[in-house]
Amino acid sequence: MAHTDYPLSYYAATATPAPQRPRLFGEVETDVCVVGAGYTGLSSALFLLESGFRVVLLEAAKVGFGASGRNGGQIVNSYSRDIDVIERNLPTEQARLVGDMAFEGGRILRALVARYNIPCDLKDGGVFAAFTSRQMAHLQAQKKLWERYGHDQLEPLDERDIRAVVGSQRYVGGMLDRSGGHIHPLNLALGEAAAVEALGGAIYEQSPAVRIEYGAEPLVHTPAGRVRAKFVILAGNAYLNDLVPELAAKSMPCGTQVIATEPLDETLAASLLPQDYCVEDCNYLLDYYRLSAERRLIYGGGVIYGARDPQDIIAIIRPKMLRTFPQLRQVKIDYAWSGNFLLTLSRLPQVGRIGDNVYYSQGCSGHGVTYTHLAGKLLAEALRGQAERFDAFAALPHYPFPGGRLLRVPFTALGAWYYNLRDQLGV
CATH class of the missing domain: 3.50.50.60 (FAD/NAD(P)-binding domain)
Structure with missing residues (x-):
């Protein structure tokens, strides 16, 4: 066996x-x-x-x-x-x-x-990082929404505040969830x-x-x-x-990819994530990252619909990491892997x-x-x-993906392409 x-x-x-x-x-x-x-x-x-x-x-x-x-x-x-x-x-x-x-x-x-x-x-603490003022407005609305349900752990971060928790120039602000973590x-x-x-x-x-x-x-x-x-x-x-089979018809496996760097020296690691919070950005196809206990940066992102394993994970994820942290250009990637999660049409x-x-x-x-x-x-x-x-x-309510099994991957990828384009255009 x-x-x-x-x-x-x-x-x-x-x-x-x-x-x-x-x-x-x-x-x-x-x-x-x-x-x-x-x-x-x-x-x-x-x-x-x-x-x-x-x-x-x-x-x-x-x-x-x-x-x-x-x-x-x-x-x-x-x-x-x-x-x-x-x-x-x-x-x-x-x-x-x-x-x-x-x-x-x-x-x-x-x-x-x-x-x-x-x-x-x-570890405690998670950050939602915003690229645009539109995403910041969404985070402010999310804070009010969550507070209506008794969640009072969110703290807004302006452009200066987010620099104190993420050593990147990409973000205009964010939101800290003190009950998040990694x-x-x-x-x-x-x-x-x-x-x-x-x-x-x-x-x-x-x-x-x-x-x-x-x-x-x-x-x-x-x-x-x-x-x-x-x-x-x-x-x-x-x-x-x-x-x-009746469950499989209303869901679709999707792949996501992750890399882990070599252990970083203490000074470099602290310059990336001084508070040791985890971070995810506010894009539809988001990036997420954090430090491990060994001070490796673990960085993930992207979705492959239909759960195919890509041939070169590092080639997909390392450029994303370097857009966020260009100071890691000389850092070695020790591990790269993929895994599947299950997507429903309603999410x-x-x-x-x-x-x-x-x-x-x-x-x-x-x-x-x-x-x-x-x-x-x-x-x-x-x-x-x-x-x-x-x-x-x-x-x-849950519904089958349009087009059944044959077309669910291209239809879903087309929808993701649309939202990713909106993220890139900031609309």
Whole structure:
């Protein structure tokens, strides 16, 4: 049987040592079978185990193999579409419920790190950086919007202020979210997995779910075994493939690319990000960056629709980095990797049930570090019979991409090209 290891990334190279987890052979029985050992699956497993459920996780490769172990490591609040979009498209009561949860994921993440003593280089503070006065106006509106939902952690940055937190001449201002922050994402996943096992949960790696038999006690099949459960949670996101075709029709895997420099000397690192905050800009196709614990600059950006792996990641991302920090022209790039996230047409999460006992949450649309931890809590609530908050997300409308699978990539790329052009023109 094939063995799938982590891609060569900075995160994999500096991961916390983890045990060799077994493949599934034969049949096991449990209360909940979770498909996917990323943040959604791991956090739902933790909440369920804390509530007394028996839980088995199936992972096609290794814990955190997908977006959970490859992302930019940034803790960013709200959703890929902000609360104002939700307010315009949902009934008032449902919009209020979804809006009230927009800042909960980051709190859940921090609580799990503290409760289970997870070493993941957690740092506080995230910056939204604006290129234009139009983007600054949007940030000011966002501040008022978030404050209506009780989030009072935003601090405006004028042109002088942002120079004190980002050593770049590109920005006219920004907004500091003191409840934002950054982490070593793979180590967070590995720490959550260790907590799952400490609570009695079982994790099987190299054990992809290949078929589900639905019914009163669903059976989830792997190549060499199967899990009989009372409930199933589908948490594979962009790596669920075609296990459930009706979910795949309303979502699209997309690739993003990240690089990590060699370790920077203390003076140079401090000149780039003096407060050690993470940063993302305000463009539609945004760039994001931060310093690692070793003072490497981790810089990511760009989207490849349809999740193809580019031949030369450094050639794509290094010019972006140098536009922001030209002082890094002589700095060596030690790591370059890509990873997939799952996009929905609305850019809002796709949540729901199949029958009475198969639950799913997917489609974070590039905004998953915080939302996935919220999703884990909501999934656990729903299985305990407290589904009001889960149902608020489940009622979000979702539609297939125009043109079906054949045309969804070119249509989506065309839309992204339009918004990217608007960013470049400053309109």
